[in-house]
Amino acid sequence: MKTARTALIATGCAAALLLSACGGGAGGKTVRADGTMAPGSELKVGERAVVPFSDAGKSGTIAITVKAVEIGPKEDLAKFKNQGEGTLPVYVRMVVENVGGTDLAGTSVSVRALDANGKGTKVIMAGGTAACKGETAPENFTAQGATYETCDTEGVKDGGEVGGVSFSEGDGYKDDPISWKK
Incomplete structure (x- = not known):
């Protein structure tokens, strides 16, 4: 006993x-x-998160490592003209890895900027800038272990702070996203 x-x-x-x-x-x-x-x-910026993923009619498992979250200069938004008024770009630099080994070529990962309190910044940028183009997965992103680096352009109101980013796509993440804090 x-x-x-x-x-x-x-x-x-x-x-x-x-x-x-x-x-x-x-x-x-x-x-x-x-x-x-x-x-x-x-998570903290720099940590890796493995997540189920679906985009462009393809699905699999990826790992996202947010490497940096940086506020860029106002001048980077010149191409947006009046739409960029009162906004600063936020550059989210990531490494994406194909964990499941399925064909995920041509897909793209999207994250959202969070303010210092962990809430969304409510500024969404459509398209990238010269400093942060937002690459899609390359043609060879079809095998387990394949990686690529990308940058997602987000935004924050001029004078605002960025505390991190969140991933809210699929499998319960929409209502309860994964977040990376600075």
């Missing part, structure tokens, strides 16, 4: 260690049984 109790305690401790290693719980990062990041997970 003592051996069974000891084994039960050891199993409980091992489970607790695994959960703490994954950062389980609110405000942390949680990895689901399939290896993807759970909705609502919070």
Whole structure:
């Protein structure tokens, strides 16, 4: 009986260690049984999130690593003319990896800028700038381990702060996005 109790305690401790290693719980990062990041997970810029992904009629599993979130100069929005008035560009530099090995060529990953309080900036930029073009996945993004770098142009009201970005596409992320904090 003592051996069974000891084994039960050891199993409980091992489970607790695994959960703490994954950062389980609110405000942390949680990895689901399939290896993807759970909705609502919070990461730091530079950390990798594996997510189910669908775009342009294709689906698979990708990893997104947000490398940098930077506010660019107002002059970068000159091509937007009056539409860019009162706005600053936010450049989100990412590395995207094909984790599942399905054909994801021609797809594109989109994130949204968050303010210092973790809420959306409510400024969406359509199209990139010379400093941040927003590349789609290349033709060879069809095999497991394939990667490419891209930049997503977002926006913030002039004088505003950016606290990070969120990913809210598919599988429960729309209502509870994954976020990367600066």
